[in-house]
Amino acid sequence: MTESGPTVEQSLTEVVWDLLDADSGLDEQSKYAVIAALESGGALREQIDGTAAPVERPSASDAEVVEPLGAYLKSITVAGFRGIGPRATLEVSPYPGITVISGRNGSGKSSFAEGLEFALTGESYRWRNKRAKMWADSWRNLHQGNPCEVRVEFAVPGAKVTTAGVDWADGADLAGSETWTQVAGAKRQPGTSSLGWSNALDIYRPLLTYDEIGGLLDQEPSKLYDALATLLGLEEIQDAEKRLADLLSERKQPRAVATNALRDLKVTLQGAGDARAVDAAKLLKKRQPDLDAVTALVSGADSPQTILVAKLRAIAEISVPDLDDVVSATTTLRQRESKALELADQALDAAEHRSTLLRQALSYRDIVDDEQCPVCGVGVLDDGWKQHTRDFLASEDQRLSDYRTAQAELKQARAAAEALLSGLAGVAPIDGVQLPSLGAYSAAVADARARPSDVALADHADQVMPMVAEASAELQAEATAAAEALEDAWAPIAAKINGWLSLEHTARSSDDVVARLDAAKKWVTANANVLRNQRMQPIADRAREIWSQLRQESNVDISSITLQGARTHRKAVLEGSVDGQPAAALTVMSQGELHALALALFIPRATAQASPFRFIVLDDPIQAMDPAKIDGFISVLRTLAENRQVIVFSHDDRLAASIRQLGVPAQLLEVTRETGSSITVKTAENPAKRYANDAFALVADEHVGDDIKRRAAPGLFRLALESAAQQVFYAKRAAAGQPHDESEVEWELHKKTNQRVALAVHGDAKADIAAWRSYRKHRFPALSISNRGSHGDIASLSKDDVGDLHKTVNDILAEL
Structure with missing residues (x-):
């Protein structure tokens, strides 16, 4: 097996940048969306909404190189916890090498491993699947459960020893612990976050128990997928895909709502008899309807139906004189006519001539005083005559003035009456609209305008105007009903069209964003397999290399380890062969072979170069192994121990014996348990x-x-x-x-x-x-x-x- 080198040479983001740069088919905005999605949901939203600057690929010189802390395990001290009563300490060499801690079942050795696991993770894999009450109640030592504590010392080359501690108060339950960390010479810090190992524990988990070895492959394939995906950083690409899918779904909503509204609108238009609905249906048949044209149709300034409604509203609003006004006008006319008749035209003429003559006489009297009348020669034009004549003329002037006033008022009254008749509005028929009273109204108006010569104006008006008013009222009612019928049929349709227009405007404003998100998501989905295979290959190669050493006499060979599918269909697939014949590896393996394979998969994950842990802890890994596989296991440990601290807990002497037999350098310790859960750790005897x-x-x-x-x-x-x-x-x-x-x-x-x-x-x-x-x-x-x-x-x-x-x-x- 080769020396444990970097498992992942590039960060996932760098790999994605390489793939994006090589893809000329994806637009820049969608590329930015992919990178932002890798960062966080908030970053993606800001990038899509344009509130963040386009992301830029950091240059190699800007990248911060962070070296792993390189922590080694120095000691584990446990008191009152699990199988350990009085305080006991397990000290190990904090350097690369092999340490084997042997002890019979019940000796308390695994309590050290469980204490370490709990101090680092706050839980135990073994307990996680044990739901019985006895397991929940048996974590505190029965003989001496107080004090109950765990202390784990870590040695980091070039730095002071760091201690992680867990304390349980008397009576506290398992979840009621207090955790802390402390660098030698410094104050305690609550919790374990100061170690900075939270994510690393999930990714590079350095602890593997017998239960976990069995569970790694006994569970559904998705669990192994998750474990490997976490190590490879594939959770980031899965998270990015989910963020893109979630935001895409959100931003697709306006389009989905608008599409559903359009579908409903088209159904409504099909059943409408309004001509405007027919026109709207034609506009909406287009793949990309013209929203301006649809808006113009709804507003209806130039549409035939709107003009028709306007004509009907004009008819409904025609002005017809009130009958009270007609009666008032005709009464006034008659009064004026009666007054004018009181003054005959001839008497008026005589009065005018007489007035003229008398005025001339007065003028003559002003020239000649007290002279006899030059006309008749009888009377004398003296002062009395003069005064009498002037009084008479004043009376005559008043009568003449009254007459002229009566004539003017008569003319005005007649004009007003004639205006009532001449001002009646005519109404032309409207195509396509039935107004039953239109004929009666038109006839009444015609009668009103055509006054017979032998009928007085006032009498004519009194006769025809009631018929005009009655016909007008009926006609207006019919026009109003017809207009309202047209408007009532169109109003809900127009409202529905307006509603869709609003939704469509919103949808179109998000269409470009949806297109970018969709392209980004499709790219991530399409390249997930490439990323999986690319990043899985080094792990798979190391696992198969380790398996080749662990398998020993096994006739099962592993040809490939791949991650397939996603979400609920994700699974890790191990293909292999049995005696050269292709077969699904897991289905033909014995329990010991499965455990060996689990180790082969676990070790590359735990010993990745980026891991801050320079130690790996295995609890009872050889329990199901035959001697041949134990030798292979020791060979693996020997290679790992070149740059890793390898700590193995074993319930029997087989591993220690094999190490001695093979002459492998190792620290061999032995744990024994005495009365009262008192634990002793000493160097194991040959x-x-x-x-x-x-x-x-x-x-x-x-x-x-x-x-x-x-x-x-x-x-x-x-x-x-x-x-x-x-x-x-x-x-x-x-x-x-x-x-x-x-x-x-x-x-x-x-x-x-x-x-x-x-x-x-x-x-x-x-x-x-x-x-x-x-x-x-x-x-x-x-x-x-x-x-x-x-x-x-x-x-x-x-x-x-x-x-x-x-x-x-x-x-x-x-x-x-």
């Missing part, structure tokens, strides 16, 4: 030395009878010697490139201790070890007890015998 120590404890125990010691101790001698021999044999074979399964077969073929020691020393079970055995004096006794003890042939055992065992075990291990 199994062979542990068996030797067990033998010493047995022999040194005064409470155990000699007969029991003679029967039990030889078995421990044999286990110690064979364990040491097995480690050496397997390590030598591995170094020589021999497959693990062949080493197992060879080992199992030879059951005797001497044969197995021969395998370790000479690589051949048939080789003579007599020389080796006699080279040092302690070797023969140890081997003799191992061989003879199983038959009960030992007389006694002493501490010295166990000392010989220790030395012999060390000699065998020294063969490496």
Whole structure:
């Protein structure tokens, strides 16, 4: 496997910029929309609405290079939490390398891993799927649950140690914890946000438990898709696509509403009898209706129907004299005629001549005083005559004035009466409109205008005007009804057209935006597969490379790992072959193979170069692995440990034993649990030395009878010697490139201790070890007890015998 390099060389935005720059078919505005959608919904909205400047691609010189923090795990301290009662600390080497923490089930080792997970994430994958009340209530240690706390120390090269802590008050539930972080020498900061790892934990999750290993592939394909998509940054493209789709849907609403309104309007127009509705329907048949023409039609200034309504309204508003006014006019006329008749024309003429003559006489009298009348010669034109004549003339002038006034008033009254008749409005017929009273009205008007010569004007007016008024009222009512009928039929149609016009104007104002959004969304959708494949390829290559080491004797090969679909149809697809025959990989794998594959998929994600975590923690990863896969797993760990701190929790000794057998440098720790959930962490003993120590404890125990010691101790001698021999044999074979399964077969073929020691020393079970055995004096006794003890042939055992065992075990291990 190659050294863990950058998994993703470019940010997703940079990759998208490259694709956009290479696409000449997408307009610039739509490209800006794609980039803005990658940023946020607000940025997209501002870009589309024109309230933000067009986005520009940052130059390489402007890009800020942020190096990962490179945090290593230094220690985990737990108290009162899960299987740990009194405070216990697990210290690990905060550098690249392998650390294996072994412990039997229930020893408390996984409580350290769970404490670390909870301190970083605030939850536990194992508990997440355990809904029973017992799981909710069993997180606090039963023996000593107070204080209840977790402390995790992180070492960052060149910086001070940072501690992440979790505290639970007495009586608090699991969710009631208080979290904090603290840099050595500084004040505590509440929460864990100061670490800046929230997103990184989702993307590069450095923790993987046995439950999670199983769950990664046991769940529906969308879960694996999500995990890989998060690592690859594909959530950003999914989010961008969703933002574009959401805004596109929103901005499409005006067009959808306008389209629905137009559909309803066309149905309405089809059933309308109004000529304007027919014209409107013709205008709306066009793919892009002329809104100005439609508006002009609705306003109706020049339409035939509007002109028709105007004519009817004019008829409805024609002016006909009120009958009271007619009666008043004719009464006045008659009065004027009567007064004028009182003064005859002849009397008026005589009065005028007499007045003229008398005025001349007065003029003459003014010249000649008291002279007889020059006309008759009888009277005398004296002062009395003069005064009398003047009084008479004044009276005559008044009568003449009254007469003239009466004549003027008579003329005025006659003109007023004639105006009533001559001012009657004529009404022409209207094409297409039936007005039943129009004929009667026209006839009445004609009669009014044609006064017979033998009929007095006042009498004529009194006779014809009531008929004109009656016909006019009927005609006006008919015209009003006809106009209202036309208007009532058109008004709702016009209102509906106006409503659609308003919606269409709004829709057209957003059509360009919709087109840009639609183009941007289609581009993102079309290029999602390209982005997925491009960004998935390095991960897939590393996963397949890791799988090739983990698979060992598996006949399943992985040919491709792809992400397919989107949203509810998203899935991760693993294609492979079985014995060279194509097959869906997941369907033919055993549980152990599935776990190995889950590790192959998890490791590239957890060890990406951009991850701030320089550690990876695996809890019980080999539980379902056979020995061959354990060797492959160790090979993977060895490569990872070149630049990563690899911490593995294991419930048995197989991993530690294999590491010893393969001679892999590692820190081996052992967790044991004592009464009251008291946990002890110590450097793990070599199994062979542990068996030797067990033998010493047995022999040194005064409470155990000699007969029991003679029967039990030889078995421990044999286990110690064979364990040491097995480690050496397997390590030598591995170094020589021999497959693990062949080493197992060879080992199992030879059951005797001497044969197995021969395998370790000479690589051949048939080789003579007599020389080796006699080279040092302690070797023969140890081997003799191992061989003879199983038959009960030992007389006694002493501490010295166990000392010989220790030395012999060390000699065998020294063969490496």
